[in-house]
Amino acid sequence: MRLSRYFLPVLKETPSDAEIVSHQLMLRAGMIKQQAAGIYSWLPLGHRVLKKIEQIVREEQDRAGAIELLMPTIQSADLWRESGRYDDYGDEMLRITDRHDRELLFGPTNEEMITEIFRSYCKSYKDLPKMLYHIQWKFRDERRPRFGVMRGREFLMKDTYSFDVDEEAARRSYNRMFVAYLNTFSRLGLKAVPMKADTGPIGGDLSHEFIVLAETGESEVFCHADLVEMGAPGLDVDFDGDLQPLVDQRTALYAATEEMHQPDEFAAVPKDRQLSARGIEVGHIFYFGTKYSEPMKALVQHQDGQPRPVHMGSYGVGVSRLLGAIIEAHHDEKGCIWPESVAPFGVGIINMRVGDEACDVASEAAYAALVEAGLDPLYDDTDNRAGAKFATADLIGLPYQIVIGPRGLKEGKIELKVRRTGETHEMSPEDAVSRLAERAFADD
RNA sequence: CGGGGCGUGGCGCAGUCUGGUAGCGCAUUCGCUUUGGGAGCGAAGGGUCGCAAGUUCGAAUCUUGCCGCCCCGACCA
Numbered sequence A: 001m002r003l004s005r006y007f008l009p010v011l012k013e014t015p016s017d018a019e020i021v022s023h024q025l026m027l028r029a030g031m032i033k034q035q036a037a038g039i040y041s042w043l044p045l046g047h048r049v050l051k052k053i054e055q056i057v058r059e060e061q062d063r064a065g066a067i068e069l070l071m072p073t074i075q076s077a078d079l080w081r082e083s084g085r086y087d088d089y090g091d092e093m094l095r096i097t098d099r100h101d102r103e104l105l106f107g108p109t110n111e112e113m114i115t116e117i118f119r120s121y122c123k124s125y126k127d128l129p130k131m132l133y134h135i136q137w138k139f140r141d142e143r144r145p146r147f148g149v150m151r152g153r154e155f156l157m158k159d160t161y162s163f164d165v166d167e168e169a170a171r172r173s174y175n176r177m178f179v180a181y182l183n184t185f186s187r188l189g190l191k192a193v194p195m196k197a198d199t200g201p202i203g204g205d206l207s208h209e210f211i212v213l214a215e216t217g218e219s220e221v222f223c224h225a226d227l228v229e230m231g232a233p234g235l236d237v238d239f240d241g242d243l244q245p246l247v248d249q250r251t252a253l254y255a256a257t258e259e260m261h262q263p264d265e266f267a268a269v270p271k272d273r274q275l276s277a278r279g280i281e282v283g284h285i286f287y288f289g290t291k292y293s294e295p296m297k298a299l300v301q302h303q304d305g306q307p308r309p310v311h312m313g314s315y316g317v318g319v320s321r322l323l324g325a326i327i328e329a330h331h332d333e334k335g336c337i338w339p340e341s342v343a344p345f346g347v348g349i350i351n352m353r354v355g356d357e358a359c360d361v362a363s364e365a366a367y368a369a370l371v372e373a374g375l376d377p378l379y380d381d382t383d384n385r386a387g388a389k390f391a392t393a394d395l396i397g398l399p400y401q402i403v404i405g406p407r408g409l410k411e412g413k414i415e416l417k418v419r420r421t422g423e424t425h426e427m428s429p430e431d432a433v434s435r436l437a438e439r440a441f442a443d444d
Numbered sequence B: 001c002g003g004g005g006c007g008u009g010g011c012g013c014a015g016u017c018u019g020g021u022a023g024c025g026c027a028u029u030c031g032c033u034u035u036g037g038g039a040g041c042g043a044a045g046g047g048u049c050g051c052a053a054g055u056u057c058g059a060a061u062c063u064u065g066c067c068g069c070c071c072c073g074a075c076c077a
Helices: A021-028 A044-063 A077-083 A111-121 A167-187 A244-251 A263-267 A319-329 A357-372 A386-396 A429-443
Strands: A032-036 A039-042 A074-076 A094-097 A103-106 A130-139 A154-164 A192-196 A207-213 A219-224 A255-257 A274-289 A299-301 A307-309 A311-318 A347-351 A377-380 A400-404 A414-418 A424-427
Touching: A021 A032, A021 A319, A039 A044, A044 A130, A044 A154, A044 A167, A044 A319, A074 A077, A077 A103, A077 A111, A111 A130, A111 A154, A111 A311, A130 A167, A154 A167, A154 A319, A167 A192, A167 A207, A167 A244, A167 A274, A167 A311, A192 A219, A192 A244, A192 A274, A207 A219, A207 A319, A274 A319, A311 A319, A347 A357, A347 A386, A357 A377, A357 A400, A357 A429, A377 A386, A400 A429, A414 A429, A424 A429
Parallel strands: A192 A255, A347 A377, A347 A400
Antiparallel strands: A032 A039, A074 A103, A094 A103, A130 A154, A154 A311, A192 A207, A207 A274, A219 A255, A219 A274, A274 A311, A299 A307, A400 A414, A414 A424
16 A cells, blocks of 8 residues: 555644543544544544454454354344343443334344344254354443543444353353453454453353453453463364363463452462453453343253253454554554554555655565565655654554665665564665565464 | 533644633645755645523623533443
């Protein structure tokens, strides 16, 4: 992409209504534009990152055996009356009537609808297990939206629903998502810690929140420090095998959010391993048994011929919130520092002197070569001054920058700058392209 | 939902207390000079001062009502 043809409205000054760094940087880097409280347009740069995150989430769901579908944003009130939640949900649910005065709502979540879909087609235990998911916009009319996309009213969520014959089988589905989430967040460059969460009226130990540690997190969390450094299981996990040991390894160590915190248990963690911090909830998984299948009559016939309600779980990832979380985890005073897996462009090319023939020729050649190599470059071919170009490149946080100027070109050299460390390496344009190409392919 | 704050060119702000022809910086457009970390000089364009009613000879400024947005707390992907 050529910057001169792109749509990248960067701001030099920080808008006054943004409090936390991720919100400030998203506005400054021209990623989002607020349209109302908690409602945002996704400008081209932000949209690119959002789609990359969405794709990684999708790939890991698929790998874990979940099946993608797509349900509508608008739902019928009648469906929610079946589960009893139409009245329970309260003011957070945006209620709408159509021209025929039919009662509709903008979906805050999809348990009812997926249960309705399941029961329409699945009648036998032989249809189980099943895991279905979609990635769709949700609306929750929050009392107080804040922090940009971290707590928007409209947000993009990946929600998976599992259907199993009994609790034991449901636990296996739960474990699949548990492991899939660890891998997902790891690919996104995040250290997410699973923490015991409130299971509500169902009880048991089958609910976890996945928390990214960050200063600006909304919740107070307590955990064993080893959990933060514990790597993800890895993409070669056999999801059909026994995942329980992987889960146990992580749930054995203390980790809890404020509402589940047990100070006496936490005290048993070695002093130098006790970590209390703030965190951002990026995922939440739970098993809820027959809470919806029973009232909504999602029954399957067992081997003995008796119909029984299926055991369900649901598993959510806040896709749009993840953008904020990633920036909170990866930034410096100059701007964003994207992990390569989600960077809006793979590399930036900075032509220091547009109009200078040597610079133009070298920049065009590098651009063509990087496009050819599949590195998705953003070529700054504008006639801005060097300082402004550097500032923009650092702000939008591409992992690499290739700097092409008259000074270096005299010796046939360009600079390859690594955004994360700030270090620069002089080399020939050809070397820069091949080095970048190797890195990119290694990453995939 | 309780408490606090803010709405003035695209962005950041001053002016409001004490009513009298709407200003600054950045950005934008044009010209010249510049050109390796957000350039300099000169010129130009752009604002129903959130909306409505009221007080007044006169309202960004005072009064009332409404709307919007932000922050702090209780709840949530």
